[in-house]
Amino acid sequence: MRAPAVSRLPAAKPLDEALRALEAADVPALVLRDPEPEPEVRFLEVDLLVPKRARRRLRGALEPAGFAALRAWGHGSHLFFLAYSPAERAWLKLDVVTELPGADADAVLAGRQIRAGLPRPAEGVEEALVLIHVLVDKDGQPGRHTERLRQAAGRPPPPPPGFPARLEEQWADAWRAVARSGPGALEPLATPMRRALEGRYAPLRAGGARLARRAYYLRRAVRPAVPSLVVSGADRQRRSSFTDRLVGEIGHPVTRVRQPREGGALEALRLRLMTERARRRHGLPVVVEASARGARWLRDGATVDLDGPGAHPSGPEVAAALWTLWARRLS
Numbered sequence: 001m002r003a004p005a006v007s008r009l010p011a012a013k014p015l016d017e018a019l020r021a022l023e024a025a026d027v028p029a030l031v032l033r034d035p036e037p038e039p040e041v042r043f044l045e046v047d048l049l050v051p052k053r054a055r056r057r058l059r060g061a062l063e064p065a066g067f068a069a070l071r072a073w074g075h076g077s078h079l080f081f082l083a084y085s086p087a088e089r090a091w092l093k094l095d096v097v098t099e100l101p102g103a104d105a106d107a108v109l110a111g112r113q114i115r116a117g118l119p120r121p122a123e124g125v126e127e128a129l130v131l132i133h134v135l136v137d138k139d140g141q142p143g144r145h146t147e148r149l150r151q152a153a154g155r156p157p158p159p160p161p162g163f164p165a166r167l168e169e170q171w172a173d174a175w176r177a178v179a180r181s182g183p184g185a186l187e188p189l190a191t192p193m194r195r196a197l198e199g200r201y202a203p204l205r206a207g208g209a210r211l212a213r214r215a216y217y218l219r220r221a222v223r224p225a226v227p228s229l230v231v232s233g234a235d236r237q238r239r240s241s242f243t244d245r246l247v248g249e250i251g252h253p254v255t256r257v258r259q260p261r262e263g264g265a266l267e268a269l270r271l272r273l274m275t276e277r278a279r280r281r282h283g284l285p286v287v288v289e290a291s292a293r294g295a296r297w298l299r300d301g302a303t304v305d306l307d308g309p310g311a312h313p314s315g316p317e318v319a320a321a322l323w324t325l326w327a328r329r330l331s
Contacts (some may be wrong), residue, residue, distance in 0.1 A: 009035055009044055010042040010043070010044050010088060010090035010091075010251075011042070011043075011044040011083070011085050011088060011090040011091060011092035012088065013085050013087060013088055014065070014066060014067070014083040014084075014085045014090075014092040015035075015044070015046060015092055017065045017066065017083075018048075018062060018065055018067065018081075018083070018092070018094060019118075019119065020065075021061045021062055021064065021065040022050065022058075022061055022062070024061070025054075025057055025060070025061035026054075027050055027051070027054040027057055027058070027061060028050065028051060028054075028109050028112070029048050029049065029050045029109075029119060030048070030049050030108070030109060030112040030118075030119040030120055030121060031046055031047065031048060031118045031119060031120055032047040032048065032049050032097075032121065032126075032129060032133075033047050033126075033129075033130060033133070033145075034148075035118075036144060042088070042089055042090035042091065042251030042252075043090070043091045043092075043093070043251060043252050043253060044090065044091070044092050044093070045092075045093045045094075045095060046092065046093070046094055046095070047095045047097070048094055048095065048096045048097070049096075049097055049098075049100065049105060049108065049109060050096055050097075050098055050109075051098065051105065051106060051109060052077075052098040052099065052105065054098075055077075055079070055098050058079060058081075058096060062081050062094070065083070066083045066084075067081040067082065067083045067094065068081065068082050068083070069081055070082055070093075077097050077098045077099045078095055078096065078097055079094075079095075079096040079097075080093060080094065080095055080096070081093070081094040081096065082094075084252075084319060084320065084322075086316055086319070086320050089249065089251050089316045089319065090251055091251055091252045091319075100129065100132070100160075100162075101132060101136045101194075101197045101198060102132045102136070102159070102160065102162070102163050102164070102167075102197045103128075103129060103132065103160035103161060103162045103163060104160075104161045104162025107160075107161035107162055108121055108122075108125060108129070108160060108161060111125060111161070121160075124157035124158065125157070125160050125161070127148065127149075127152040127157045128157045128158070128159060128160040128163075129160055130145050130148055130149065130152075131149060131152075131174060131175070131178075131186075132160070132193075132197075133145070134149065134183070134186055134190075135174065135186060135189060135190045135193045135194065136190070136193065136194045136197060136198070138190075139187065139190045139191075140186040140187035140188070140189060140190030141186075141187060142183035142184070142186065145183070146182075146183045146184075149178050149183040149186075150178065150182060150183060152175075152178075153175055153178040153179040154179070156172075156175035156179070159171050164196075164197070167193070167196055167197070170189070170192065170193060170196065173189065174186060174189050174193070177189060227285050227286075227302070227322050228275060228279065228285065228286040228287075228288060228298065228302075229285065229286070229287050229288070229302050229303075229304065229318060229321075229322060230288045230290050230295045230298045230302070230303045230304070231243045231246065231287065231288065231289050231290070231304050231306065232290050232291070232292055232294075232295035232303055232304065232305045232306065232307070233291075233292070233305065233306030233307050234291065234292060234307055235306070236262070236289075238306060239289045239290075239306060240258075240289060242304075242306060243256070243287060243289050246287070246304075246318060247287055249316065249318075249319070250285075250287075250318060250319045250322065251319060252284075252285060252319065252322070253284050254284055254285045254286065254287050255278045255279075255281075255284045255285070255286045255287070256286075256287050256288075256289075257271070257274050257275050257278050257286055257287070257288045257289070258288075258289045259271045259288075259289055259290045259291060259294050262291050264293070265293075267293075267294065268291075268293050268294045268296070268297045269297065271288070271290055271294045271297065271298070272294075272297045272298060275288050275298060285322050292305075292307065302318070302321045302322070304318070
């Protein structure tokens with residue numbers, strides 16, 4: 001399966017700027033797997049590998065290029081960064097790792113190659129890393145990597161650099177299972193491989209990650225990190241049609257909240273509670289359709305007043321406003 005050319009991806013400009021910024025900061029980086037745009041929205045998530053020694057330099061390199069650091073409690077060595085490109089009306093999320101299970105990250109970086117305009121692992125190494133990713137991170141469920149693994153099973157690649165020699169028989173078994181029964185046969189092999197690669201302290205690390213994630217969810221319940229946008233107006237149908245268009249133009253996945261009924265203070269309070277619950281549960285920007293009274297109870301985000309004077313903002317303008325609010329909350 002050929003990787004998509006970088007110029008054909010949504011958010012190609014911030015991805016190029018991120019790679020240039022890392023290169024200027026003397027941080028070698030590579031794209032671990034084929035970037036996968038989110039369907040029906042202009043949102044791209046890219047997995048990057050960088051050296052462990054460069055971890056502390058990432059924020060200083062990427063923030064001037066327009067990226068904000070997302071919170072990553074309970075995600076091990078992962079770091080997340082988010083950017084918005086007004087020119088492309090597209091969002092880019094970077095999932096940056098400094099370690100690879102079953103592989104020497106520095107050796108993988110040393111062998112990187114440019115393919116389809118992006119720095120990638122060497123031929124064969126990339127397919128090997130996809131197999132480990134499916135076994136260790138995806139519990140043996142290949143998902144979008146199914147066709148990639150099926151093609152690679154015809155000529156199975158050797159283990160990646162740094163793979164433990166004691167596990168080479170399990171490595172061969174995994175590729176034989178893919179060749180014989182397809183990538184769906186990896187599920188029974190996932191837990192033994194993960195335990196063998198992560199070692200005796202894997203349960204302790206997993207428990208620590210769960211505690212960190214719960215602490216993050218508790219903190220998010222107190223102060224949600226996501227912004228909200230309120231579309232206010234007296235005409236319910238007009239609010240709905242405007243929000244339909246706006247959500248399509250924003251380009252980022254959002255959670256949408258509609259005021260159930262027009263009414264007094266009780267309905268406005270109910271809308272406020274629905275909005276806060278949506279922000280805490282999904283971690284996505286929230287777009288709220290509200291009456292003028294309901295909008296007065298939602299003052300901590302941006303507001304589009306359809307009954308006010310002047311032209312209403314376009315989707316890209318609203319997306320830029322959301323990005324500004326989000327970056328401020330994340331800082």
